[in-house]
Amino acid sequence: MKDWLRKHPDVRTIRVAAADLNGQARGKRIPARFADKVVKDGTRFPFSVLNLDIWGEDIDDSPLVFEQGDADGILKPTERGFMPMPWLEAPTALLPIWMFRENGLPYEGDPRHALRAVVDRFKARGLTPVCAMELEFFLIDDSGKTLQVPPSPRSGKRRKAAETLSIRALDAFDTFFTDLYDACEAMDIPADTSTSETGLGQFEVNLMHCDDALRAADDAWLFKMLVKGLARRHGFAASFMAKPYPEYSGSGLHTHFSLLDNDGRNVFDSGGPKGTAIMRNAVAGCLGAMHDSTLIFAPHQNSYERLVPGKHAPTAIAWGYENRTTAIRIPAGNPSARRIEHRVAGGDVNPYLMLATILGAALDGIERELDPPPPIAGNAYAFADLDQIPDSWEHAIDAFENSEVVPNFLHPELIRNLVQTKRQELHYIGELSESEQVELYLDTV
Structure with missing residues (x-):
């Protein structure tokens, strides 16, 4: 050092x-x-x-x-x-x-130690998590009374529309993204592909997979800090808040993970598209803990504006193969790269707690050899009989505090501290107007 x-x-x-x-x-x-x-x-x-x-x-x-x-x-x-x-x-x-x-x-109340404790349990079983994250964020002009997309540094124009996978949108902010990738290189953050997303001025950057879960969470935490700081140098804001614009989709933080054994073999790889029994155990663990651990994935009042049906964020506790309407997706592709994609978290999460919860729930499912329900084919929003993710902050706090499964992977002191924190925030957030809430979350999360 x-x-x-x-x-x-x-x-x-x-x-x-x-x-x-x-x-x-x-x-x-x-x-x-x-x-x-x-x-x-x-x-x-x-x-x-x-x-x-x-x-x-x-x-x-x-x-x-x-x-x-x-x-x-x-x-x-x-x-x-x-x-x-x-x-x-x-x-x-x-x-x-x-x-x-x-x-x-x-x-025990340090979120990075919460993740370390889960990783240590995997190591004791001869398993190593391999993780990759996809981080969505908004570039925002917050200089006026209402939020809007910044003018392009190249043309001076504002594109007030969704720009899904638009090269034009990326090129409009090419100076920012060039500086961002240079900064990621300097900080050794493995930034890979960037895309324009469905929201107003919304982009996504993928971080490469890593066989060190602590480092993967470090990368996400540092990346969020970097993006927000660098945007200000360019004259606008960047925010990972879940939903700055009511009429557009919100920002997620999707996590992909697989598990390697001591020989470096992916234990989710069955040689075919369905994956192994241990993969299904991990899926079952993630689903079983999802309701009670939603507070980790949606930690703020604004988080629940994102978790609505039909807005590219999951609402049902379900899984499926190559299905982006479910909370847990098993991507297609080479069996050697078989993995689980956890799609619940918003961009406003603490990456350490998020990854500790995802991996901890998966390990709980593996240790207890849990079986998941049948995978969902088609539109998961249309299945009325599926269990649902909590639809309010207060509901999520209650579920987290009273959970019997969350203590299987998070320490009681951390659970107590987080519940007290969120109850205090819930109490005082009611004193803020909607615009004041947006201003609060814009710069913090």
Whole structure:
């Protein structure tokens, strides 16, 4: 880590940052000349900082605050190390960190440790998750009273229409995307294909598959930070909020995953299109936990504006082969690449909690050898008898808090902290107008 700074003598300040439960970066700015101390000893801030609400306020009834004296945790660098922050004017380095207790044990309320714990359980079974994510986001001109697509830097015109898979839409913002891919290269984020999507000024960037789930979640978290910061340098906003425009589809964060055994073989590969029994166990686990864990996939008030029938987001708890109307899709293609696509999450999620929940639910299904219901063929929105994803934030909070399955893969302290956070946000969000809610989520999630 120290070598990186020596190779970049123009970097004069660093940021140390950890993801809180909402995926917000919490940390400090430190002069680069003191970086060695942070690398060696870590830094400190209160446990409660990873449990702030979306406004950055303490949780009123959290035991982490006054009951425990607002005690400090120790934050140590992750294996990611230093990387540049290309969205800032001055040369600056980011050092991702995560939280530990004074005795050196991981802090269970840290979302990155939640994912690590699930990955460790896979390792104990001789399995390695391979993950890839597709992140949708909007480019937005938020300078006026209403949100609108930014004018093209090339033509100065605004295209106020959906531009599904439009090369013209990509070319209109070519300068931004060129800078974005250069920045991803500098930060070692494996950005692959980009497309124009169905929303107003909406795009998607796929991140390449990775056999390190922690790194895959890091990539998604850093990518969201990068896109939002870089857009501001280009004179507009970028947002991963689930649904900024009521009349257009929202932004999802679809996750693909498979599992490798110790010989590097994909255990979902049956040699044909249907996949293996262990794949169906994983599907059953994901479906069985879906209702109760919706709060992870739709963590904000605005999230539920996206989860409506017929708007390219799933509403029924169902699975199918090559079926994008279902919550779980098994893509077609070469059997050696057989995988599960989990389609519920919005772009506004915390990637660490999302991946911990998807993989944890899959592992629960594998360990209990669960069987899924029959796969759905055709339009899943038209099946009235299917169980449904919670249709409101309040319903999702209740289901998460009272779940019997979520504790199978998330620690009780993290569950408690998240429930308290979301109940506080639910209480205060009612004081905001619709435009104030949009303004809140536009820049935060």
